[in-house]
Amino acid sequence: MKLKKITKKPQALGKRWYHDACGSALGLELLGERWSLLIVRELVFGGRRFSDLRGSLPGISANILTIRLEGLERFGIIRRRTLPPPSGAQIYELTAWGYEAEVILRELGRWATRSPLHDPTLPLSAASLLMSFRTMYSSKRAKGEAATIGFRFGADGFVVEFDHQGAHPKRAEPQGCALTVVADPTTLASVVYGGRPLADAEARGELALTGDRKLFGRFLTWFPLPEKIE
Amino acid sequence: MKLKKITKKPQALGKRWYHDACGSALGLELLGERWSLLIVRELVFGGRRFSDLRGSLPGISANILTIRLEGLERFGIIRRRTLPPPSGAQIYELTAWGYEAEVILRELGRWATRSPLHDPTLPLSAASLLMSFRTMYSSKRAKGEAATIGFRFGADGFVVEFDHQGAHPKRAEPQGCALTVVADPTTLASVVYGGRPLADAEARGELALTGDRKLFGRFLTWFPLPEKIE
DNA sequence: CGGCATCCGGGAAGATACTG
DNA sequence: CAGTATCTTCCCGGATGCCG
Numbered sequence: 001m002k003l004k005k006i007t008k009k010p011q012a013l014g015k016r017w018y019h020d021a022c023g024s025a026l027g028l029e030l031l032g033e034r035w036s037l038l039i040v041r042e043l044v045f046g047g048r049r050f051s052d053l054r055g056s057l058p059g060i061s062a063n064i065l066t067i068r069l070e071g072l073e074r075f076g077i078i079r080r081r082t083l084p085p086p087s088g089a090q091i092y093e094l095t096a097w098g099y100e101a102e103v104i105l106r107e108l109g110r111w112a113t114r115s116p117l118h119d120p121t122l123p124l125s126a127a128s129l130l131m132s133f134r135t136m137y138s139s140k141r142a143k144g145e146a147a148t149i150g151f152r153f154g155a156d157g158f159v160v161e162f163d164h165q166g167a168h169p170k171r172a173e174p175q176g177c178a179l180t181v182v183a184d185p186t187t188l189a190s191v192v193y194g195g196r197p198l199a200d201a202e203a204r205g206e207l208a209l210t211g212d213r214k215l216f217g218r219f220l221t222w223f224p225l226p227e228k229i230e
Numbered sequence: 231m232k233l234k235k236i237t238k239k240p241q242a243l244g245k246r247w248y249h250d251a252c253g254s255a256l257g258l259e260l261l262g263e264r265w266s267l268l269i270v271r272e273l274v275f276g277g278r279r280f281s282d283l284r285g286s287l288p289g290i291s292a293n294i295l296t297i298r299l300e301g302l303e304r305f306g307i308i309r310r311r312t313l314p315p316p317s318g319a320q321i322y323e324l325t326a327w328g329y330e331a332e333v334i335l336r337e338l339g340r341w342a343t344r345s346p347l348h349d350p351t352l353p354l355s356a357a358s359l360l361m362s363f364r365t366m367y368s369s370k371r372a373k374g375e376a377a378t379i380g381f382r383f384g385a386d387g388f389v390v391e392f393d394h395q396g397a398h399p400k401r402a403e404p405q406g407c408a409l410t411v412v413a414d415p416t417t418l419a420s421v422v423y424g425g426r427p428l429a430d431a432e433a434r435g436e437l438a439l440t441g442d443r444k445l446f447g448r449f450l451t452w453f454p455l456p457e458k459i460e
Numbered sequence: 461c462g463g464c465a466t467c468c469g470g471g472a473a474g475a476t477a478c479t480g
Numbered sequence: 481c482a483g484t485a486t487c488t489t490c491c492c493g494g495a496t497g498c499c500g
Contacts, residue, residue, distance in 0.1 A: 016264075018268065018288075018289065019288045019289060019352065019353060020268070020288065020352065020353065020354055020355075020358065021348075021349060021350055021351065021352030021353060021354040021358070021416070021419060022268075022271070022339065022354050022355070022358035022361070022362065023338070023339030023340065023341075023342045023343040023348065023362065023365070024267065024268070024271055024335045024336075024338045024339040024342070024358070024361070025268060025358070026339075026342040026343070026345060026347060026348050027338035027339060027341060027342035028264075028267060028268070028338070029342075029347075030342055030345060030347075031338075031342075032262070032264070032267075034246075034258075034262070037254065037258060037262075038248065038250070038252075038254070038255060038258070041252070041254055058248075058249045058250065059248065059249060075345065075347070076345070076346075076459060076460070095459075096459075097341075097344060097345075097459040100341055100344075101341055103337050103341070104334065104337045104338050104341060105254045107333050107334045107337050108253070108254045108257035108258070108261075108334050109252065109253030109254040109256075109257060110253065111253075111257060111327075111330055111331055111333070111334060112253045112254070112256040112257035112259075112260055112261075113253040113256070114327060114330075115256060115260060115305065115306070115327075116306075117256060117259075117260075117305070118251075118253065118256050119251060120251055121251065122249065122250065122251030123249060123250065123251060124250055124251040124252050125250075125252070128250065128251070128252035128254070128255070129252075131252070131254070132252065132253065135253070186251070189251060229306060229325075229326075229327040230306070
């Protein structure tokens, strides 16, 4: 039996280091490696398991995810926790400071959607879509209407409260909401942002509404995309 | 003589692509490669030449800088321009959209300085320091005092206006300012953020003040660093 | 199945030298 | 000064397999 090797250098701090006191450069050390920010994005609405993360990050390989999680934990951005029995599963969740990185994701996303390369019909995860609601929601467009809307994306239920301050999603069962939307995130995004007709998505069975259909019609107008460049 | 090779694939869009409609993921495609955001940072206060960039980005190699500049130009974030004669030099400058990426840098920097790994005594560039002034300036701390302060970092002169809205740096000769600071950016950062005594820096000839010394004393209090985590 | 180690191939980053 | 060419090193991604 071999002892655990101790020469493992999870990431950064080793050699490829920006020698730069600038906070932005440090931010890139902490979050700038491939996949790191997207992992944070997936954790913004609560802790997830290893395989949840793998499933939401198309193309990441298991070893890279392991390395990133180690690095983010070392930096104090996420923590690892074992759920109490009977589940006993291990989850990864953001620390308080890690949660504060959400603003970086929001600004990055808001800026990038102005690129002509942005395509809202591509696949995306539930966390991405909910974060886009937070980013793009315009209480002015909503004319101050307060609403609570439920969403079901496969096994994951969310409830989002909209008010004059913004959109507030949380992981919860969407029962008792005035309106509940069942779809996959990509479909809903194509309707909200891609202009895909609701009737089309419903006819193909890719989206189902329960409750106040007129509310859904108004909901669709609450997320103006920023103007494209040029 | 060989014809120019056309098989050059500047960056991304090739294979290593996050298949993700999320705006944040697209932002990482555009700006997430190593060095890209730091190049944007160096351009925020005006166009720079290739060798200026190389000098301000410790450790970047010429070929990588070439590749990044090509990519940023292709994406519409920067543009290449030839200065009119007699200079005739080529400079790189941000497009209007590129300038708007500054908010990403600011949020990233503000967030990252809360890490215990942040060390304000490391070397940094003039652009980094001026951006940190913009990020960290507290008009509350300045008690509404409006001031115009000049800075000279080697060959580069800047004038920064401070008012109740924020700090507004621009590239200009610092003549006629009530106060002018001559230093290198790293020295000034160690005094403003690292608590290094002014007298020490002056005694060693690393910093020189011209004009209102008392204003400098107040200036030092205008940039509260966010609290460290834990 | 969830988490992690190991090996491998390809490609990106880094260092250095060189050119107009 | 503004890059290009080349070589080396290292990281990423994919496959596989171990162990609880």
